[in-house]
Amino acid sequence: MKNKRSFTTELSARQVLELDACTQCGECLKHCPVQDVTGNPAVSPPEKIRMFREFIRATDGLKARLFGPAEADQKLLQDFAKAVYECTTCGACGQNCPVGIFTQRLWPMLRKEMVKRGLGPIGVQAETPAAIKNSGNPYNKPAGERYKPWFPEQVKVADRSDIAYYAGCTGAYESQPMVKGDVLVLNAIGEPFTMLPPEEEVCCGFPLFITGQHDLLKDLVTRLVKGYKAKGVKKLICSCPCCVNIMTRDWPAIYGEALPFKIRHITQHVSEAIRTGKLQLRNKLSESVIYHDPCYLSRGVGVIEEPREVLRSIPGITVLEFERHGLNSRCCGSGGAARKVFHENAIAMGRQTIDEAVAKKADRLILACPACYAKVNEAMQGHKNQIRITDIMELVSGLI
Amino acid sequence: MEKGHSIIHMGKILIVAAYAVYAAFWLRFIGHALVWWKVSQRLDNRSLARPHLKLKACALTVLDVVLLGRVFIVNTALWIVEWVFHASFLLVVLRHLRFFLDPVPDWVWWLQTPGLIAGYVLPFALLYILVIRLLTKLEKYAAPANLFLLGLVLAISSIGVVMNTLFTPDLVDVKLFIFGIVHFAPAAAPGSVLFLLHFCLVLVLLLFLPTHIFTAPLVMLEARKREQALRLVIHEK
Numbered sequence: 168m169k170n171k172r173s174f175t176t177e178l179s180a181r182q183v184l185e186l187d188a189c190t191q192c193g194e195c196l197k198h199c200p201v202q203d204v205t206g207n208p209a210v211s212p213p214e215k216i217r218m219f220r221e222f223i224r225a226t227d228g229l230k231a232r233l234f235g236p237a238e239a240d241q242k243l244l245q246d247f248a249k250a251v252y253e254c255t256t257c258g259a260c261g262q263n264c265p266v267g268i269f270t271q272r273l274w275p276m277l278r279k280e281m282v283k284r285g286l287g288p289i290g291v292q293a294e295t296p297a298a299i300k301n302s303g304n305p306y307n308k309p310a311g312e313r314y315k316p317w318f319p320e321q322v323k324v325a326d327r328s329d330i331a332y333y334a335g336c337t338g339a340y341e342s343q344p345m346v347k348g349d350v351l352v353l354n355a356i357g358e359p360f361t362m363l364p365p366e367e368e369v370c371c372g373f374p375l376f377i378t379g380q381h382d383l384l385k386d387l388v389t390r391l392v393k394g395y396k397a398k399g400v401k402k403l404i405c406s407c408p409c410c411v412n413i414m415t416r417d418w419p420a421i422y423g424e425a426l427p428f429k430i431r432h433i434t435q436h437v438s439e440a441i442r443t444g445k446l447q448l449r450n451k452l453s454e455s456v457i458y459h460d461p462c463y464l465s466r467g468v469g470v471i472e473e474p475r476e477v478l479r480s481i482p483g484i485t486v487l488e489f490e491r492h493g494l495n496s497r498c499c500g501s502g503g504a505a506r507k508v509f510h511e512n513a514i515a516m517g518r519q520t521i522d523e524a525v526a527k528k529a530d531r532l533i534l535a536c537p538a539c540y541a542k543v544n545e546a547m548q549g550h551k552n553q554i555r556i557t558d559i560m561e562l563v564s565g566l567i
Numbered sequence: 568m569e570k571g572h573s574i575i576h577m578g579k580i581l582i583v584a585a586y587a588v589y590a591a592f593w594l595r596f597i598g599h600a601l602v603w604w605k606v607s608q609r610l611d612n613r614s615l616a617r618p619h620l621k622l623k624a625c626a627l628t629v630l631d632v633v634l635l636g637r638v639f640i641v642n643t644a645l646w647i648v649e650w651v652f653h654a655s656f657l658l659v660v661l662r663h664l665r666f667f668l669d670p671v672p673d674w675v676w677w678l679q680t681p682g683l684i685a686g687y688v689l690p691f692a693l694l695y696i697l698v699i700r701l702l703t704k705l706e707k708y709a710a711p712a713n714l715f716l717l718g719l720v721l722a723i724s725s726i727g728v729v730m731n732t733l734f735t736p737d738l739v740d741v742k743l744f745i746f747g748i749v750h751f752a753p754a755a756a757p758g759s760v761l762f763l764l765h766f767c768l769v770l771v772l773l774l775f776l777p778t779h780i781f782t783a784p785l786v787m788l789e790a791r792k793r794e795q796a797l798r799l800v801i802h803e804k
């Protein structure tokens with residue numbers, strides 16, 4: 168039977184215009200990390216856009232209107248699905264697009280269309296909804312192990328507070344030095360903070376959103392928002408850029424109204440605490456460090472200065488920059504859930520990050536994303552270049 | 568005599584082709600507009616924080632459109648030539664209005680010399696862009712559609728230069744022919760093969776005219792609004 172569903176169903180008006188507005192100039196390819204490591208232009212933004220335009224023409228073009236929608240070319244659909252899932256959704260292409268296409272938002276919505284057509288997600292990504300339904304997290308790990316293995320005994324969590332901390336699944340299960348650093352620093356600031364019990368701190372929805380599987384989002388978000396509301400929270404702090412991104416950009420729409428609390432990335436909270444003297448970094452660090460901007464933190468929500476402020480406030484430190492940093496940062500390879508399927512691409516991208524950090528003679532590579540942290544550490548195994556990798560709060564917590 | 572007949576036939580064919588291309592252009596445009604209209608009816612509730620229109624965003628968008636500001640940011644080496652290409656293309660198109668209008672407005676007369684200079688510059692700008700796209704390692708990708716359009720405009724503009732310098736067609740005939748098409752009162756085609764080729768290629772260009780010329784300015788405006796609103800995402804909310 169013909170699938171007559173319109174290819175524009177999941178897109179906003181702006182996104183349909185964006186697809187039309189691509190001039191096919193190819194400027195974006197110079198900034199695409201996947202192009203860098205695969206050299207395959209089939210994965211490129213203009214190719215993806217060209218393919219999707221053909222799909223729209225088949226179901227929504229003038230001919231389709233006059234004579235009924237046609238079936239999109241199946242081979243092209245499969246090629247497209249692979250290409251759109253191989254992308255890390257880092258958004259560097261959009262940042263460098265002469266037309267200004269917001270690709271960081273466009274690709275996830277095109278993925279959603281693929282899911283609706285049974286062509287996405289790819290590989291293990293398809294297991295995410297069942298894992299979250301079963302355990303509350305995409306790793307299908309027991310809730311009992313969410314905090315226990317890393318939570319420092321000396322840190323006290325209030326039952327209710329204006330401030331809450333959300334650890335996030337990747338931090339809690341895969342990048343524990345990072346979340347441990349977070350709570351140690353929050354504790355050192357001295358303001359009481361609360362957390363949801365481990366079985367209530369479920370996935371923020373990002374892994375589902377980014378792979379185009381939106382069905383469980385409403386349940387998860389409502390559960391979390393109500394949980395924090397019940398604890399009287401006015402400020403929700405999180406260190407994971409992906410969680411922070413979906414919380415700020417999508418939670419209000421998914422929840423159906425403005426959130427009853429504001430969202431802050433941990434570096435925003437900590438830089439303010441340093442500025443106001445609530446947190447003092449007494450220990451010296453005579454090192455050159457290089458900070459990698461996570462795509463969903465810099466391009467995603469514009470948190471660029473605060474991590475640098477935190478780092479620069481460490482006595483004795485020298486902060487170096489990657490060639491591409493801030494809004495223009497290069498993906499370390501972990502984004503868009505592509506790392507779970509296109510493992511070799513992710514490792515190659517991670518190694519590019521390591522190589523540049525080493526070439527710049529940094530003593531340490533500072534990361535601020537649990538996915539980057541896990542994958543870049545993995546990329547370093549067996550690699551010719553080695554560097555010490557530290558999460559930003561892991562670093563700060565060791566200096567107070 | 569023989570030649571005269573074939574030119575008259577050719578003229579008739581070209582007139583039919585011109586009307587067909589004109590109709591196809593509008594059909595294509597309507598096809599796109601229907602999609603835009605359909606999606607514009609959709610309530611975009613994906614984000615509750617829709618950026619508002621700010622004067623600064625509008626001003627920057629005007630710069631983006633008029634000076635290709637975003638190209639300047641992402642590829643300065645290509646920017647100046649891209650800008651020269653777009654500006655000279657526009658001037659050449661405006662210069663050609665003298666064939667479409669009667670009486671010819673003063674401003675079209677004023678644009679004749681700048682338009683003539685632009686006509687000579689245009690092929691060189693296009694050649695530069697093509698060389699960059701095809702021969703340099705800086706460009707990782709050259710879309711066939713993009714190359715086709717660049718090649719087409721290069722051919723049209725080069726023929727234009729040749730006609731202007733070496734084999735000038737009878738301009739009165741040209742005006743009568745074009746004016747006849749515009750006013751649905753067909754006249755005989757000029758007896759210049761180069762002109763006929765030039766005209767045919769322009770029809771092909773119209774057929775493949777990219778719709779980004781309509782949508783890109785709107786997307787540029789959205790991009791500026793989004794950039795201005797970035798601080799509203801997590802800093803000032």
Ligand code: SF4
Nearest residue numbers: 199254255257258260
């Ligand atoms: S989002 Fe990143 S990985 Fe995906 S196409 Fe754009 S630059 Fe490449």
Ligand code: SF4
Nearest residue numbers: 189190192193195264
């Ligand atoms: S830079 Fe923008 S307009 Fe150019 S090909 Fe890439 S997405 Fe399309």
